[in-house]
Amino acid sequence: MTNLLENLLDQSITPWLSGTGPEGDIVLSSRVRLARNLRGQPFPGRAAAASLNEVVAELKEVSDELQADDGHEYAFVELDQLAPLVRYVMVEKHIISPNHAAEPEHRALIVRDDAGVSIMINEEDHLRLQCLQSGLNLTDALAKANAIDDIIEAKHDLAYEEHLGYLTSCPTNLGTGLRASVMIHLPALVLTKQIGRIVAVTTQLGLAVRGLYGEGTEAAGNIFQISNQVTLGHNEQDIINNLSDVVKQVVDKERTARQLLASDSKDALADRVWRAFGVLKYAQSVSAHEALALLSEVRLGIDLKIIDEALPEVFNELLVTTRPNYLQRLAGNTVLSQLASNKLRAKIIRNRLKGGKDNV
Structure with missing residues (x-):
């Protein structure tokens, strides 16, 4: 290669x-x-x-x-x-x-x-x-x-x-x-x-x-x-x-639609995006599908200036680094079980949301 x-x-x-x-x-x-x-x-x-x-x-x-x-x-x-x-x-x-x-x-x-x-x-x-x-x-x-x-x-x-x-x-x-x-x-x-x-x-x-x-x-x-x-x-x-x-x-x-959510459902939206952020920041295991769903809500919170603890580009980066095959490569080409993959994904997200890189 x-x-x-x-x-x-x-x-x-x-x-x-x-x-x-x-x-x-x-x-x-x-x-x-x-x-x-x-x-x-x-x-x-x-x-x-x-x-x-x-x-x-x-x-x-x-x-x-x-x-x-x-x-x-x-x-x-x-x-x-x-x-x-x-x-x-x-x-x-x-x-x-x-x-x-x-x-x-x-x-x-x-x-x-x-x-x-x-x-x-x-x-x-x-x-x-x-x-x-x-x-x-x-x-x-x-x-x-x-x-x-x-x-x-x-x-x-x-x-x-x-x-x-x-x-x-x-x-x-x-x-x-x-x-x-x-x-x-x-x-x-x-x-x-x-x-x-x-x-x-x-x-x-x-x-x-x-x-x-x-x-x-x-x-x-x-x-x-x-x-x-x-x-x-x-x-x-x-x-x-x-x-x-x-x-x-x-x-x-x-x-x-974003303006509507921010004006008519401000408190509910803030609660939703901060909950998503909290799960990703502290979870010990997260599936690929759940990660994308929560990251989407976090990105929405960032764009609407509800969340100020992460940058927008983190979402774009994690779209790639949380994918199953990228994780396996990151782990040294080791075949990962579903549990191991979910744990590694959660670790990368936690580290990234704290401003770190995707080292494992």
Whole structure:
């Protein structure tokens, strides 16, 4: 494993999850993903091992092409050379998808030194290029993705048809091949029981609402991912603008709900968030699901200036450092029982809320 990848795995927080971007108190991050395939090669779902290996071999040089362009260091990694634990830590850090981690044979990854750019090779498509930015910043994410796409397309023949656009494994990605999404924290809309209506309206507007790790996952910690569903017939800027406009409306709804809680249920809200803070500060054992739920309430208390004993970035950091696979890596790659994992998670949270680091 490369030093670059080791450093990414050990980081408690990456720049795109720093909370410093626009609307960063509610929108944790923005992501733009482009799906691309090589012309003349069968899509990964129908390809034999030999074809998949040919794709990996051809795209290996992309890491050098990108490094020469922007000065960042890029690493090329064949997934089947990595331990399962390493792959699933990368899932928790949103570097690769759960599907990519689960089927590592004949698959690879190119990742930038700050994890702001990663390219999954032979996931559902030959290339799944993603660019991440802190806060609501889809425009910069798209600009970077397009710049990288231009570099790749200059030297590699991609599957493209004039009347269909980029050809992809899933018909919903035809056209631009663009899937844009934001990761958004909506505790007040959940507490005021408005989230169901928000999700329904957002879906009617042609967007998808998913959980923390995308399709098929739950909205743990009141964190949701909102993304476009269809790319064919829409240009990139329209997709970005539509998603940004809807997200801004959701952010406004969340802010209104927070103000409502702070004015109409001030004492009950203060009691709730301080109880969550107290449990996390002193608990000796806490599950992954409970940790996210309590951390969400603590972050709400911090944002509303009810809690003044922790910084907002602690929430973003603990989103990563309390995940099961990260904990196992932190414990020296030791296989942890559920009890041991819960105890270690509680220790890390206690230490962090007291201003320490995640040493174990």
